Amino acid sequence: MHSFRSLFKWFAPLSLATLMAACSDGGDPATAPGTTPRFTAGSGSASTLLGRATFSQDANFKVKRITGDWHVEVKAHRELDVAVQQIVFQPGSYSGWHSHPGPVFIQVVSGTMTFYESDDPNCTPIVRSAGQGFLDVGEHAHIARNETGSPATNIVTYLAPPGAVLRIDEPNPGNCPF
Numbered sequence: 001m002h003s004f005r006s007l008f009k010w011f012a013p014l015s016l017a018t019l020m021a022a023c024s025d026g027g028d029p030a031t032a033p034g035t036t037p038r039f040t041a042g043s044g045s046a047s048t049l050l051g052r053a054t055f056s057q058d059a060n061f062k063v064k065r066i067t068g069d070w071h072v073e074v075k076a077h078r079e080l081d082v083a084v085q086q087i088v089f090q091p092g093s094y095s096g097w098h099s100h101p102g103p104v105f106i107q108v109v110s111g112t113m114t115f116y117e118s119d120d121p122n123c124t125p126i127v128r129s130a131g132q133g134f135l136d137v138g139e140h141a142h143i144a145r146n147e148t149g150s151p152a153t154n155i156v157t158y159l160a161p162p163g164a165v166l167r168i169d170e171p172n173p174g175n176c177p178f
């Protein structure tokens with residue numbers, strides 16, 4: 001069993017070398033020399049993973065429920081990860097452009113959030129207040145912004161392939177002025 005100190009001695013030089021290589025052009029590690037940024041960074045938000053579990057079946061995963069005229073159905077090939085995260089956005093903060101490997105259900109539990117889609121040429125704001133939700137189907141990039149003077153809290157539920165990263169940083173699509 002390695003102690004934290006011995007692991008740190010091994011990982012610290014490797015991490016520093018990786019960071020130095022990423023910044024070897026003297027610029028931002030998000031940018032390759034002579035190109036546009038590979039991703040946009042977020043600012044002013046704090047995320048806490050509340051839980052993640054894999055749901056598996058021997059065959060295809062399928063849940064279907066009908067109650068009166070209300071219907072819901074969830075299908076996945078064999079396994080499905082469900083992760084829940086709390087994200088607190090300070091006034092003026094934003095997520096950076098990003099996408100997800102599957103659908104994401106965003107509940108605004110306090111404050112007001114504004115979402116923008118990368119495939120919207122008009123950069124139309126989608127405003128959601130406490131008690132409202134935003135569904136990101138995971139097909140293209142989006143950005144979440146707190147454009148108010150008060151903090152906002154989101155509870156986010158991800159449906160993803162087992163073990164997949166939950167967030168994929170994306171470059172600015174250029175359809176919005178920010």
